[in-house]
Amino acid sequence: xxxKSILVVDDDEMTRLLIRQxxxxxxxxxxxxxxxxxxxxxxxxxxxxIVLLDVQLPELNGFEVCRRIRESLQGKDVPVVxxxxxxxxxxxxxxxxxxxxxxxxxxxxxxxxxxxxxxxLRASYYLESLKKSEKRLEHAQHIARLGHWELDGTDGCLLxxxxxxxxxxxxxxxxxxxxxxxxxxxxPADRLFARNIFIKALSNGKAFSLDIRLKLANQSLLxxxxxxxxxxxxxxxxxxxxxxxxxxxELKRSQHRxxxxxxxxxxxxxxxxxxxxxxxxxxxERAKRRDRKVALLFIDLDRFKNINDSLGHEIGDCLxxxxxxxxxxxxxxxxxxxxxxxxxxAIILDAVENVQEALHFIxxxxxxxxxxxxxxxxxxxxxxxxxxxxxxxxxxxGEELLRNADMAMYQAKRAELHHFSFYSADLTxxxxxxxxxxxxxxxxxxxxxxxxxxxxxxxxxxxHIVGVEALIRWDRGDKPVILPSEFIPVAExxxxxxxxxxxxxxxxxxxxxxxxxxxxxxxxxxxxVSGRQLYSDQFTDYVCSVLEKEGVSASLLEIEITEDHxxxxxxxxxxxxxxxxxxxxxxxxxxxxxxxxxxxxSQLKNLPISxxxxxxxxxDHIPDDEQDVAIVKSILSLAKNLGLEVVAEGVENAxxxxxLHGYGCDLIQGYFYSKPVPVDxxxxxxxxxxxxxxxxxxxxxxxxxxxxxxxxxxxxxxxxGLGESGEKSIISEAIGK
Ligand code: C2E
Ligand code: MG
Ligand code: MG
Numbered sequence: 001x002x003x004k005s006i007l008v009v010d011d012d013e014m015t016r017l018l019i020r021q022x023x024x025x026x027x028x029x030x031x032x033x034x035x036x037x038x039x040x041x042x043x044x045x046x047x048x049x050i051v052l053l054d055v056q057l058p059e060l061n062g063f064e065v066c067r068r069i070r071e072s073l074q075g076k077d078v079p080v081v082x083x084x085x086x087x088x089x090x091x092x093x094x095x096x097x098x099x100x101x102x103x104x105x106x107x108x109x110x111x112x113x114x115x116x117x118x119x120x121l122r123a124s125y126y127l128e129s130l131k132k133s134e135k136r137l138e139h140a141q142h143i144a145r146l147g148h149w150e151l152d153g154t155d156g157c158l159l160x161x162x163x164x165x166x167x168x169x170x171x172x173x174x175x176x177x178x179x180x181x182x183x184x185x186x187x188p189a190d191r192l193f194a195r196n197i198f199i200k201a202l203s204n205g206k207a208f209s210l211d212i213r214l215k216l217a218n219q220s221l222l223x224x225x226x227x228x229x230x231x232x233x234x235x236x237x238x239x240x241x242x243x244x245x246x247x248x249x250e251l252k253r254s255q256h257r258x259x260x261x262x263x264x265x266x267x268x269x270x271x272x273x274x275x276x277x278x279x280x281x282x283x284x285e286r287a288k289r290r291d292r293k294v295a296l297l298f299i300d301l302d303r304f305k306n307i308n309d310s311l312g313h314e315i316g317d318c319l320x321x322x323x324x325x326x327x328x329x330x331x332x333x334x335x336x337x338x339x340x341x342x343x344x345x346a347i348i349l350d351a352v353e354n355v356q357e358a359l360h361f362i363x364x365x366x367x368x369x370x371x372x373x374x375x376x377x378x379x380x381x382x383x384x385x386x387x388x389x390x391x392x393x394x395x396x397x398g399e400e401l402l403r404n405a406d407m408a409m410y411q412a413k414r415a416e417l418h419h420f421s422f423y424s425a426d427l428t429x430x431x432x433x434x435x436x437x438x439x440x441x442x443x444x445x446x447x448x449x450x451x452x453x454x455x456x457x458x459x460x461x462x463x464h465i466v467g468v469e470a471l472i473r474w475d476r477g478d479k480p481v482i483l484p485s486e487f488i489p490v491a492e493x494x495x496x497x498x499x500x501x502x503x504x505x506x507x508x509x510x511x512x513x514x515x516x517x518x519x520x521x522x523x524x525x526x527x528x529v530s531g532r533q534l535y536s537d538q539f540t541d542y543v544c545s546v547l548e549k550e551g552v553s554a555s556l557l558e559i560e561i562t563e564d565h566x567x568x569x570x571x572x573x574x575x576x577x578x579x580x581x582x583x584x585x586x587x588x589x590x591x592x593x594x595x596x597x598x599x600x601x602s603q604l605k606n607l608p609i610s611x612x613x614x615x616x617x618x619x620d621h622i623p624d625d626e627q628d629v630a631i632v633k634s635i636l637s638l639a640k641n642l643g644l645e646v647v648a649e650g651v652e653n654a655x656x657x658x659x660l661h662g663y664g665c666d667l668i669q670g671y672f673y674s675k676p677v678p679v680d681x682x683x684x685x686x687x688x689x690x691x692x693x694x695x696x697x698x699x700x701x702x703x704x705x706x707x708x709x710x711x712x713x714x715x716x717x718x719x720x721g722l723g724e725s726g727e728k729s730i731i732s733e734a735i736g737k
Contacts, residue, residue, distance in 0.1 A: 004121060005029040007048035009039030009065060010083065011058055015108070019052065022110045023117070036060025040068055043075065050121055051080045052104070055091050063091075063098055070099035077131070079124040081117070083108070138163070145247035149228070151178050153202075153239045158182055167247050169216055187213035187221065194226070202239055205230040211248070223252040265339040267317055268324035276338035276346055280398040283336075283350045284391050294391040295349040295358035297365065298405035302383040302413070304343035305495075310537065311378065318375040319382060326368045346402070355390065355422075362386060362420050369419070385412040386420035394423045410434070413493060437482070437490050441474075445496060449475045452507055453676035456685060457526070457647055460661035460668045465686060467524035467558065469669065470508040471676045472500070492532045501533040506546050509557065511679065513550040519686045526558035528592065531565030540581045547585075554586035558611070561589065563597025566607065576607065583608030590647070595635060604642055612639050616650025619670070623659045636663050 006028050010016050016032050023030065031046055033039035036057040043051065043065075051069065055062040062082060069075035079101040084091045092103050102120055104113065141147060147164030151157075156178040165173045168185060175181040179198060186194050190212040201208045207229035214222040228243020263275040271279065283294045301307075301323065308316035320343065327337040327345060336348045347365070352358050365386060373380045387409025395401035404423040412421035444450060454468040472484050491497040504527055512525040533539060547554055559582065583589055590611035591604075595618055614635055621628045632648070639646045648660045651670030660668060674685060 003027060003029045004049040005031060005046060006117065007031045007033065007039065007043055007046070007051045009033040009036065009051065009057065009062070010054040011035055011056070012054070015054070015083075018108070018110055019113065022113045024114070028117075036062065036065045039065050043069055044072065047074050048078070050117060050124070051078060052083060052117075053080055053100075054083045055085075055088070055095070063094055066095060066098045066100050077124070077128060079120045081120060147245055149182070149243055149245055150231075151182065151198075151241040153241075164245050167245075168214060168222065169218065185214050187215045189213075198241065201228065201230055202241060205239075221249075222247055223249045268321050268339050270324050270328070270345070271336060271338040273338070273340050276336070276340065276348070277398055279336050279338075280348055280401070283348050284398060284401075287351060287391060290351065292351040292353065293358075293393065294401070295352045295355075295361075296389050296391070296401050296405045297347040297349070297362065298340075298387040298389075298402065298409040299345040299347065299365070299384050300409050300413070301343040302385060304382075307380070307382070311375075311380075315375050315378065315380075319373055319380070322373050322375065323382075323384075327365070330364055330368060346405070352390075358388060358390070362388060366419050383419060385409050387412050387423065388420060389423035414489065434490060437487060438494050438496075440476075441487060441491055441494070441496050441500075444474055444476075445499060448503075450500065450503065451475060451678070452504065452511070453678055454511075454682040455669060455676040456674050456682065457524075457667045457669045458673050460657060460665065465523070466667065467526060468682060469526040469528075469560070469676075470504060470511075471528070472504055488530065492530050495532075497530060497533055498536055501529060502542055504528075505543060509546050509550045509552050512556060513552050515683070515686065516552070519683065522556075523686070524556045524558050524588070526560050526590065528560045531561070534559075534561060534565065534578055540578060540585070543582070543587065544585065555588070558588040558590055560592040560613065562592045563594060566591060566597070566603060579608055583610075593649070595631060601638075604638075604644075609644060611645040611647060613647045613649050613669075614665075616670075619648050619650050619656055619660070620652075622656055629659075632660070632665075633663055636665060640664070 004027065006023070008016050008019050008030060010019075010032075011034050013034070016034075020030050020032075031042055031048060033042050037059045039051075039053065039057070040060065042048075053062045053065055057065065060068075066080050066082065069078065069080055080099065082092070082095040082100045082103040083106060084095065084103055085106055095103060101124070102116075104116065141161070141163045145163070145167060147161040147167060149161070149164060150159045152159070156176065158175040158178045158181050160168075160170065160173045160175070162173060164170070179195075182198075183191055183195055190210075194210055194212055197208050197210055200206075207227070209225060209227045211223070211225055214224055216222060225246045225248050226243065227246075228241050231240040231242050263272060264270065265272045280294070280296070286292070287294045301319075304316065304319075307319060320339070323345070324337070324339065327347065331337050331347060334350045336350075338346050338348075340346050349358055349361055366384075369382060369384050373382055387405045387407065389395060389401050389404035389408055391401050394404050408421045408423040412419060415421055451473055452470045453473055454470055456465040457467045457469065458465050472488075474482055474484075474487060476482065488497065491500055508525050508527050512523065515523055543557070544554075547557065579589060588610045589608055590613055591609055592613050593615040594612040595615045612635060614632060618628045618631050618635075622632055623629055636646055645666045647667040647669055648656075648665045649669050651657055651660065651668045651672045653672055656670075657668060657672055674682075677685075
């Protein structure tokens with residue numbers, strides 16, 4: 001056992017000696033001081049476990065020493081026992097006031113002193129232990145943000161622990177107006193519920209636990225768990241409720257955060273698919289009850305993948321956030337915008353009266369995309385396609401409503417005029433067809449089920465074939481034919497046209513290479529290219545590499561682009577740059593289907609175009625339709641003035657041929673000469689000198705043209721080997737096939 005050290009401060013040597021003799025040396029280590037200042041310095045030096053202090057001391061008296069001991073850090077809890085005269089009650093009073101623990105009166109009873117000291121040391125030990133455990137408890141409660149409360153039925157007082165007072169920023173810990181005060185601390189919305197629980201607990205004595213909010217004086221909220229039960233008291237008429245309050249605000253916040261994360265998209269902080277579906281179901285239920293409609297808008301950004309690929313994901317993310325912010329600003333409080341994934345968003349318009357109301361809103365959404373987006377100092381125009389479906393008109397379940405809005409969105413993507421489209425039942429059929437077409441195309445691309453047909457371009461005067469246009473065909477075996485006009489747009493939308501277009505270029509150029517060796521060195525080959533291909537990355541590089549690999553001069557390759565792909569759209573970026581690069585390489589550029597689009601004179605002047613192909617629709621009715629004649633003539637004169645070559649498309653009879661020749665059209669293309677035909681047939685045509693025969697046909701057209709047409713015979717070509725038509729062609733006859 002540890003020896004306790006006792007500091008004895010007494011100027012009387014005899015007293016010190018007697019104290020030493022009265023205490024067992026094996027248990028106590030006695031330090032002696034003969035005056036106040038020596039006593040103090042020994043106290044600071046040795047930190048004794050107990051001090052016996054005479055009141056009357058030279059230099060510093062006992063009171064002063066006691067005061068200074070109490071003031072010091074190590075002397076706060078050390079027991080100090082004053083030694084006083086038996087009748088000196090004033091000194092005893094003063095000693096207690098100054099913090100003395102106990103006193104011993106003179107004359108000292110030496111036989112009891114050791115008991116006395118042992119008792120004081122034991123009491124001091126318990127006090128210290130109690131203080132330590134209180135401290136530990138306080139520390140633990142502080143960490144747990146937990147405090148104790150007690151509602152006393154006798155005096156009606158509410159006692160709160162210091163932790164609770166601190167947590168709630170309260171001025172004190174004791175409140176006279178008990179239960180009312182406790183209830184007043186609670187958020188008004190939770191008060192009734194809490195009061196009922198308290199009253200019930202007072203009567204049934206069962207433990208309770210409440211999750212409630214406290215409203216603090218500064219208006220902030222504290223989420224707490226309030227637990228308690230009735231304490232058994234002597235006076236059962238006025239029971240005591242007691243318990244703990246724990247601040248669980250952080251826990252609640254993180255729970256809320258978790259719930260938020262589970263229901264929101266991390267990038268835009270918009271509701272995600274899960275929350276969207278929940279809200280959609282609710283909106284539909286409400287609409288059903290109130291006999292209203294719900295409009296669902298499915299919105300997909302156009303060409304988002306391109307933006308991501310070309311400008312980087314960071315810009316892509318910025319764009320999505322900015323789009324989300326625009327939507328958020330536009331919707332009403334009770335509507336909802338969600339991000340369904342990627343660049344897909346959905347807006348639920350709650351309680352719509354009629355389609356008109358939805359339309360009005362859609363126009364506002366469309367307008368959001370008329371303003372450019374500024375992302376990392378870049379200005380970007382982005383378009384979006386919107387599909388709309390209505391509940392209950394178009395669907396009976398949330399899933400169906402979403403599916404239909406999705407289909408309508410695809411329709412909107414294809415539509416030229418609007419950026420939005422309403423769902424209709426027909427759409428389902430056409431969408432299913434489109435989806436199966438898309439799948440079919442993917443497989444066909446993998447299996448290489450495509451081939452090219454070639455249609456000659458002929459000089460009307462000489463009858464020479466100066467070039468051919470390569471036209472793609474899809475070999476579907478026994479299945480019904482699908483023409484390029486149907487599958488090319490689908491391939492374009494799905495991005496399949498990029499690999500398909502590359503295949504066409506490769507195939508056409510290598511075919512030309514082989515003809516150069518065997519037939520005609522100067523023949524040109526034209527391939528059709530859509531905007532999506534043309535403005536895709538590395539188009540120019542790819543064309544160059546093919547020409548180089550095959551050893552074909554760029555001047556023999558012609559690219560046909562329809563007018564609408566020439567009109568620079570905001571989203572196409574710098575299309576002029578691509579066109580310029582291609583023409584610098586020497587590749588010729590034709591505007592296909594000229595007259596059907598919206599190209600302007602300035603474009604014709606500024607773009608590096610070499611040829612205009614007059615659309616078949618104008619050729620069809622000449623010479624009978626005066627307007628068409630006027631249009632054709634003016635296209636020809638416009639082209640002459642701009643130094644452009646003109647090809648007439650879709651020439652089907654001798655009369656059209658004669659007129660076009662007469663108007664000065666440079667080249668002719670159409671069934672009258674030949675349908676698009678497979679390699680062997682176009683080779684036969686090229687080999688034959690008989691094209692020149694056409695010249696005489698033109699010369700004698702006025703008298704014999706019709707008769708010749710009647711005599712023409714069928715070549716009956718079919719895919720991959722024969723031609724595709726059942727119609728007859730003059731050339732077929734001319735070459736004797
Ligand atoms: P286009 O480039 O204007 O091609 C002319 C279309 O008219 C061809 O249809 C051709 O078969 C047809 N045609 C030619 N002469 C006559 C005629 O006298 N009478 C009639 N009724 N039709 C005639 P096709 O081959 O079905 O192609 C349709 C369109 O598909 C093409 O129009 C072109 O825009 C596109 N296309 C074809 N092949 C490709 C390709 O490889 N790539 C791309 N991007 N588009 C292609
Ligand atoms: Mg063409
Ligand atoms: Mg055309």
